[in-house]
Amino acid sequence: MSSETLLYIILSGIIALLLALFQYLYKAKSKSRLNMFLAFLRFVSIFSILLLFVNPKLESHTIYTEKPNLNIAIDNSGSITYLNQKENALSVLNSLKSNNQLTDKFNINVYSFGNQLNPIDSLGFNEQQTNLDKVFGELNQVYKQTVSPTILISDGNQTIGSDYYFAASKYKQPIYSVILGDSTVYADVKIQQLNVNKYAYLKNKFPVEAILVYQGEEESIQTEFNISIGNTVVYKENVSFSKDNNSRIINLYLPTNQVGIRTYKASLVPIENEKNTINNSKEFAVEVIDQKTNVALISDYIHPDLGALKKSIEANEQRQVSILNPVEYLSKxxxxxxxxLYQPTNNFKGVFDYIKTSGANSLLITGVNTNWNFLNSLDLNYTHDLNNQTEYYQPILNTGFSDFIVENLEFESFPPLKSNFGDIKFKVPFNSILYKKVGSLSTENTLLATIDKDNRREAILLGENIWQWRAQSYLNAKSFNQFDNFIGKLVQYLASNKQKSRISLEYETVYEGNTNVFLKAQYFNKNYEFDSNETLSITTIDRVSKESNTFPLILKGNYYQVDLSSLPASEFDFLVKSISENLSKSGSFKILDYNIEQQFLNADYKKLQQIAVNSNGNSFFAANSNELINEILEDKRYKPIQKSIKNIVPLIDWKYLLALIVLCLSAEWFIRKYNGLI
Known part of the structure; x- marks a missing residue:
């Protein structure tokens, strides 16, 4: 409390005392006990009121002891079961959780991980992927400012994500690795990776790249690599490995003679005494199509948006983009x-004439160089306000859009697009995908919209610099896939003139055995408006076993979704059905037989030891978990920290002072009334 505030308090006390004495001693000219008590009540009331005007700040200190955290992350992936380490993992976890000395010294936080890091619920050791990179990244965000040594119970085998060695090097906490598995090196040959395009074209050849690896101490071994479809071998090659030359890359081309999904099996003949033969073979599938969707990207000048659009559209191998000027386009x-049409000018007159006469589908992208005087003079389905001002617009997703499934890509985080100031006026029915947001003001003015009229589809985007959206999407998701899928769905919608079905489906024709199998659907009422009150179900039939299963679809915003990851590897026919109107839509997909968690023979103990040493921790095999507990308990770095919280509360927030003022004034009034002084 400052000296100035203290002076005001003393002055308030003097003023309150003088007023009380003047009222009940000087004016009353009596020093009775009653007057003295009334003077006291008046002094307290006035002094309290004056204190509220001064409003001094009161300080309080709370001292408490904070224990360090002990984070335990246990591997819940299928490789733990496959390496017969399930019992060891549970034994180590239980010994850590039940140790009273640890619970007294630490706040223990237990997580399990596979593809995601989650607070522990139950352990089934059946996760299909292992992402250790995400484990360290997410723990670092939560415990960055605390003392939180971390125990990692894992075999160290990662199947997805960036190399966790680099994530662990940025993790500023000691890591204690508990290694599940042994360090014995077994002789093994395996197909490390197959690189194949998802699509191929009829009467063409598609490339296959196979990465083969040998693990062992032999100076020379011989085996055979082959690829078959059904019972027919379509490729065969003898391969040799040695201790020093332990990998081979084979590049080959396979022919396509039939449209549809073609499933191949790549295999390595097992070597003598090989312990794990599961990783000797791997299936892959290619969808053979008979044509490509060709997209013309027409522009009069160079802009980064052109390259971004080309990359996004061609991320789907069924599509090809040609960047042309108007004259080049008209010639083919x-x-x-x-x-x-990217930022059209007067030079696009012939292009618009051709689109009108041919009924071609189109996407118009405008920006500051767009000639709206020219566009407004054409007989288009929209016009735009004319002015020379520009504005920056951020996107807001219209969750009611229903022409196709659009997932939220965190559009609110995307940089604004630059465009002409003003609104667009549509002459025909349209559907907005994205609305405009100006600064902090959200509007329902269109930024991106679709039009479906007279068996022709078009879309319009009112802004340039969409390349920045693709870059931001990568920063958000560490991948271009989400943004490319968004552009791909828009292109797929525009490239088709099929009449809208009341049930729309989105799914892959081929799923890898180690990925999640999701199917999405939209259901529309008779007015082709998305209906979120319908009940949808899917029935799958295994073509091999003839087994049938039925699953409900769950509403997810503006679409329905079902997770079919529990299905075994096989080929399936399915039927999605609505309950109320008995509408249905069918399809088929294939789940490849591949479990990446069964590709390992032992623990990656060297990397687990390395990340522990680099973080000033230590590594232990599961059998030595008691040594781990003793080392952590004896480590002097992990001590409770005494902390103090300083609270500064203004007196005006103290409710008891108001109650005191009311009590004193009320008591004074009742006493005066009782004694006939009022």
């Missing part, structure tokens, strides 16, 4: 199924 316009 019949080659394209979709036209993208």
């Amino acid at each position: 316009s019949n080659d394209f199924q979709l036209v993208i």
Whole structure:
């Protein structure tokens, strides 16, 4: 409390005392006990009121002891079961959780991980992927400012994500690795990786790259690599390995003679005394199609958006983009199924004439260089306000959009697009995918919209610098896939003139055995409006075993979704059905037989030891977990920290002072009334 505040308090006390004495001693000219008591009540009331005007700040200190955290992350992936380490993992976890000395010294936080890091619920050791990179990244965000040594119970085998060695090097906490598995090196040959395109074209050849690896001490071994489809071998090659030359990369081309999904099996003939033969073979599938969707991207000048759009669209191998000027496009316009018009000017007159006469589908992207005087003079389905001002617009997803499934890509985090100031006016029905947001003001003015009229589809995006959206999407998700899928769905919608079905499905024709199998659906009422009150179910039939299963679809915003990851590897026919109107839609997909968690023979103990040493921790095999407990208990770095919280509370927030003022004034009034002084 400052000296100035203290002076005001003393002055308030003097003023309150003088007023009380003046009222009950000087004016009353009596020093009776009653007057003295009334003077006291008046003094307290006035002094309290004056204190509220001074409003001094009161300080309080709370001292408490904070224990360090002890984070335990246990591997819940299928490789733990496959390496017969399930019992060891549970034994180590139980010994840590039940140790009273540890619970007294630490706040113990237990997590399990596979593809995601989650607070522990139950352990089934059946996760299909292991992402140790995400484990250290997420723990670092939560415990960055605390003392939190971390125990990692794992075999160290990672199947997805960036190399966890680098994530662990940025993790500023000691790591104690509990190694599940042994360090014995077994002789083994395996198919480390197969690189194959998802699509191939009829009467063509598609490339296959196979990475083969040998693990062992032999100076020379011989085996055979082959690829078969059904019972027919379509490729065969003898391969040799040695202790020093332990990997081979084989590049080959396979022919396509039939449209549809073609499933192949790549295999390595097992070597003598090989312990794990599961990783000797791997299935892959290719969808053979007979044509490509050609997209013309027409522009008069170079802009980064052109490259971003080309990369996003061509992320789907069924599509090819050609960047052309208007004259080049008109010379080969019949080659394209979709036209993208980027910031058109007067030079696009012939292009618009061709689109009108041919009924071609189109996407119009505008920006500050777009000639709206020219566009407004054409007989288009929209017009735009004319002015020379520009504005920056951020996107807001319209969750009611229903022409196709759009997932929220965190659009609110995307940089604004630059465009002409003003609104667009549509002459025909349209659907907005994205609305405009100006600064902090959200609007329902269109930023991106679709039009479906007279068996022709078009879309319009009112802004340039979409390349920044693709870059931001990568920063958000560490991948371009989400943004590319968004552009791909828009292109797929525009490239097709099929009449809208009341049940729309989105799924892959082929799923890897180690990935999640999701199917999404939209259901529309008779007015083709998305209906979120319908009940949808899917029935799957295994083509091999003829087993049938039925699953409900769960509402997820503006679409329904079902997780079919529990299905075994096989080929399936399915039927999605609505309950109320008995509408249905069918399809088929294939789940490949591949479990990446069964590709390992032993623990990656060297890396687990390395990350422990680099973080000033230590590593232990599961059998030595008691040594781990003793080392952590004896480590002097992990001591409770005494902390103090200083609270500064203004007197005006103290409710008891108000109660005191009311009590004193009320008591004074009742006493005066009782004694006839009022």
